[in-house]
Amino acid sequence: MMSIGALSKQSGVHIETIRYYERAGVLPKARRAPNGRRVYGQEDTGRLAFIRHARELGFELVAVRALLALQEKPELSCKAASELASAQLAAVESRLSRLTVLRDELKRMVRACKNGRVVDCRVIDALTNMR
Amino acid sequence: MMSIGALSKQSGVHIETIRYYERAGVLPKARRAPNGRRVYGQEDTGRLAFIRHARELGFELVAVRALLALQEKPELSCKAASELASAQLAAVESRLSRLTVLRDELKRMVRACKNGRVVDCRVIDALTNMR
DNA sequence: TATACATCCTGTAGTGGCTACAGAAACAAG
DNA sequence: CTTGTTTCTGTAGCCACTACAGGATGTATA
Incomplete structure (x- = not known):
């Protein structure tokens, strides 16, 4: 459980960028504390590391979203997953x-x-x- | 002597981008015909080819401007140019x-x-x- | 010559992916 | 209680284009 500032320090991603990713639908809407502030867990550090590296490699946010969907829906059919991965590979x-x-x-x-x-x-x- | 449309076709750079380059100070301000239209010469095709290739190599417009400035001052050392290229290479x-x-x-x-x-x-x- | 259409002009606004700031609210330390 | 930090939303700016709108000018054809 950590604040957006702590997540920012841990991940090396600016606070404003984290909020932007949420707005853009790349990160899920953050859980809120009773005072309205965003609360994050360890899994968000991983997600942000993933996004950062994918972006550094030139993937657009749309593609990043697609890749993250693979991770977050492990029940996805093998065919769909394989097609998505093949497209990324190409x-x-x-x-x-x-x-x-x-x-x-x-x-x-x-x-x-x-x-x-x-x-x-x-x-x-x-x-x-x-x- | 040619119009912006002709230059665009010859260089493969969009008309709007050519005007943008002028606005951004990457291309010199174009000479104007009496009717106010921009007039270009063969040297502009070269400049645009230069800009296009530099951009394709990942140089930012700031760097392109620096490279073009070097070209105009050939008495300067090549160090700056090769440093720009080395940074790109890395x-x-x-x-x-x-x-x-x-x-x-x-x-x-x-x-x-x-x-x-x-x-x-x-x-x-x-x-x-x-x- | 009249009409049609292409080309050009300036200026503004939109794009993606951030980044920066303003102003307000809440929190934490002394 | 004051001071300073953090977070909030919302808006604007950045780069390198790209896409209009609305008007002026140019050229080809009837």
Whole structure:
């Protein structure tokens, strides 16, 4: 049992963001103390960690909601769950392959630009003439 | 010499975005025809290509502006440009490694969901305990 | 020339995912 | 009881666009 401030410290997610997640339907509506303040449990720390990492990986809140639904409805049919997971997997693999291209391009750029002047620097060329 | 519509078609950047870039100070204020319409030259196609690719690589507009400023002052050292690229590279590599973990977990989950129950899936754990 | 329609202009508002603040209420410490 | 912290709701701002509205101007066809 903890306050929104304690949850915020534990999870590293801003208080305002926690309230925003509730408003956006990503977190369930928090239980309230008699004085009206939100009360959280340990499971919310886990949920927030999950949301944070998923967001860092580029998942939109809609997708995060879908993934959380998997966790919170273990009675969901295997077929539906598998389809949802497959869709996420496809999204992840697409992101992965594009990121790999970007990484290689950035590596090339950094290599091509070692202690020269901008005149000799290939970063700008690389960005202008990429395709 | 071309209109904003022609530039848009050539560059693949929406008209509204081109005007937004001007407003945001990323593109220089366009020369105007006597009737008040914006007039562009071939160099603007290059600038837009540059901006587009930089954005695709995850550079923020602030960074794009910095890179464009470097381009206009070629007597400066390349250090700043390569630092920007290195920062991008680090961010991309961090995302890559975490995405790889997630992909493996999703693959595992899809496999597990074939014959088991959602409750056995560990994707949530993978995302929750990721660091 | 008249009409139709495309293109452009400025300005404003909406989007997602936060983040920041204002003003009020409640709580905790001295 | 005062002071300071925490929380509440509600609203506004941020970035990087995107989507209009409403008006001016341009071009093609009858």
